[in-house]
Amino acid sequence: MQTSVSLRERKRIDTYRSIHEAAAELVLDRGLTNVTVDEIVERAGVSARTFFNYFPTKEDAVVGLRTPELTDELLASFRSQLGDDLLSGAVELLAAVIGTALIPGDDPVRRKELTVEYPELRKRFMMRISDAERLALQAIEEQPESLPNSPEAARVLTALAAAVIRFTYQSQPGSVTSSNKETLRQGIATFREVLRSAL
Amino acid sequence: MQTSVSLRERKRIDTYRSIHEAAAELVLDRGLTNVTVDEIVERAGVSARTFFNYFPTKEDAVVGLRTPELTDELLASFRSQLGDDLLSGAVELLAAVIGTALIPGDDPVRRKELTVEYPELRKRFMMRISDAERLALQAIEEQPESLPNSPEAARVLTALAAAVIRFTYQSQPGSVTSSNKETLRQGIATFREVLRSAL
DNA sequence: GCATAATTGTGCAGAACTGCATAAAGTGCA
DNA sequence: TGCACTTTATGCAGTTCTGCACAATTATGC
Structure with missing residues (x-):
C-alpha cells in the first residue's frame, strides 16, 4: 500500500517541522536576538544552507511560515x-x-x-x-x-x-x-x- | 544673519542626497543586483557604516526613502x-x-x-x-x-x-x-x- | 533491479546589515 | 576664544542571507 504523499514530500515536511521546532523552542527560551541560525540548524540537524532553502529568514522559521499557495x-x-x-x-x-x-x-x-x-x-x-x-x-x-x-x-x-x-x-x-x-x-x-x- | 537650519542639518541633508544620488545613478546604469554598497559609498564619499546610519537597506537608498514623520x-x-x-x-x-x-x-x-x-x-x-x-x-x-x-x-x-x-x-x-x-x-x-x- | 533524470542537501565565497567602541565634528556658553 | 556637551562618522567583529557548483538522495522508465 502506497501512502498518498511521496517519500520526498514527507521528508520535506519533517525538515520544515524540525527547523521550526528548534527555532521556536530556542527563541521562546532565550529571546529572538540571542539565538543564531547556527544554533538552530545544529539542533535541527541540517546545514545552514538548507535552513535558508526552507525559510527565507530566521523570523519565518521561528513563526513557522512558508510561501502561501492557492490550491x-x-x-x-x-x-x-x-x-x-x-x-x-x-x-x-x-x-x-x-x-x-x-x-x-x-x-x-x-x-x-x-x-x-x-x-x-x-x-x-x-x-x-x-x-x-x-x-x-x-x-x-x-x-x-x-x-x-x-x-x-x-x-x-x-x-x-x-x-x-x-x-x-x-x-x-x-x-x-x-x-x-x-x-x-x-x-x-x-x-x-x-x-x-x-x- | 543665521540660516534657519543648522550646519548639522544641512550636512545631514547633503549626506542623504549624495548617498541617494550615487545609489540611484549606479543602479540605473548597471542594475540593482550588480551594484554593491561598497561601490555606492565610494562614489558618495562616506563609509559603509555611515551608509547604514542613513538608510536601513540598499533599496531605501536607491529609492531615496527615509523614516516618515508626522509634523x-x-x-x-x-x-x-x-x-x-x-x-x-x-x-x-x-x-x-x-x-x-x-x-x-x-x-x-x-x-x-x-x-x-x-x-x-x-x-x-x-x-x-x-x-x-x-x-x-x-x-x-x-x-x-x-x-x-x-x-x-x-x-x-x-x-x-x-x-x-x-x-x-x-x-x-x-x-x-x-x-x-x-x-x-x-x-x-x-x-x-x-x-x-x-x- | 538499474540506469537516468529530477530534487534536495551542502560547502564556500561574498554581499548586506547590526552592535559596540572610539574618533571627529558641531553646538552652546562662560 | 576655549571648554564641556551632544551629535555624527568610522572601524571592526559577527550574523544573516544569496548565488553557484557539486554531492547525495529520490523518482521514473525500461
Whole structure:
C-alpha cells in the first residue's frame, strides 16, 4: 500500500517541522536576538544552507511560515460561496490562503505567544498577508461575472479584504486562520459598519 | 544673519542626497543586483557604516526613502479639512506623511523609472506606507469627535485609507505624493464606487 | 533491479546589515 | 576664544542571507 504523499514530500515536511521546532523552542527560551541560525540548524540537524532553502529568514522559521499557495480546493470553495456575500468570500479566501503558509502541526498557542512578544515576527506575518493578497487577487479576477461592473473591482475588493484581515490580526494576533471564522466575521461586521458611515 | 537650519542639518541633508544620488545613478546604469554598497559609498564619499546610519537597506537608498514623520503642519492641515470628507482627509494625510519619507530634491521621474523596473524597490515603498499608516493612525485617533461612533473607527478608517493608497500606487507607481492630489482623488472615487456595490 | 533524470542537501565565497567602541565634528556658553 | 556637551562618522567583529557548483538522495522508465 502506497501512502498518498511521496517519500520526498514527507521528508520535506519533517525538515520544515524540525527547523521550526528548534527555532521556536530556542527563541521562546532565550529571546529572538540571542539565538543564531547556527544554533538552530545544529539542533535541527541540517546545514545552514538548507535552513535558508526552507525559510527565507530566521523570523519565518521561528513563526513557522512558508510561501502561501492557492490550491484547487480553495478556489472551488471560494467559487461555490461567491453568490452569498462578496466581501466575506474574499476575506475567507484570503484567510485560507494565509492558512496554507502555516507549516502543518505547529502549535497556534506558541505562535501567538511569539508574535505577541516580538514585533519582528508580526511583521513577517504581515508580509505573508501581502503574498497571499497577490494570490487571492488572481483568483478573484477570474470571476468577473460575480463582481461589480468595474475594471478595478477585483483589486479594490482584494485590497479591502486584506485590510479586514490586517485589522482583525491587529486586534487578535494569531487569530487569522481559516479555522477562526467567528473572529473574521466579527472583523468584517465592524468594518462594514464603519464604512457605511464613512462613505 | 543665521540660516534657519543648522550646519548639522544641512550636512545631514547633503549626506542623504549624495548617498541617494550615487545609489540611484549606479543602479540605473548597471542594475540593482550588480551594484554593491561598497561601490555606492565610494562614489558618495562616506563609509559603509555611515551608509547604514542613513538608510536601513540598499533599496531605501536607491529609492531615496527615509523614516516618515508626522509634523505639526500636517496634523493641522488634516484637522482643518476633517469636516469635509473623512476618507479623503485620511488618504491625504497618509499621502502627506509618505511624502515626508521622500528625501528632498530627488527626481520623481527617476524614482518612477526605478520602481517600475524593480519589484524590490516597490516593496520598500509599500513598507514605508505601513510605517506611515502607524503615524496616521495616531493622528486620526486623536480626533474621536469627527469619527463614526465606534471604538474601532479610527483603525478601520486608517486601514481603508492605506488600502486606497496601495491601490492607487499599484495603478500608477510613483504617483503617490501629496502633490498628486488628482490621482488620489481618482483612486478614492473608484474605491468608493466599488465599495457601495460590494457592501 | 538499474540506469537516468529530477530534487534536495551542502560547502564556500561574498554581499548586506547590526552592535559596540572610539574618533571627529558641531553646538552652546562662560 | 576655549571648554564641556551632544551629535555624527568610522572601524571592526559577527550574523544573516544569496548565488553557484557539486554531492547525495529520490523518482521514473525500461
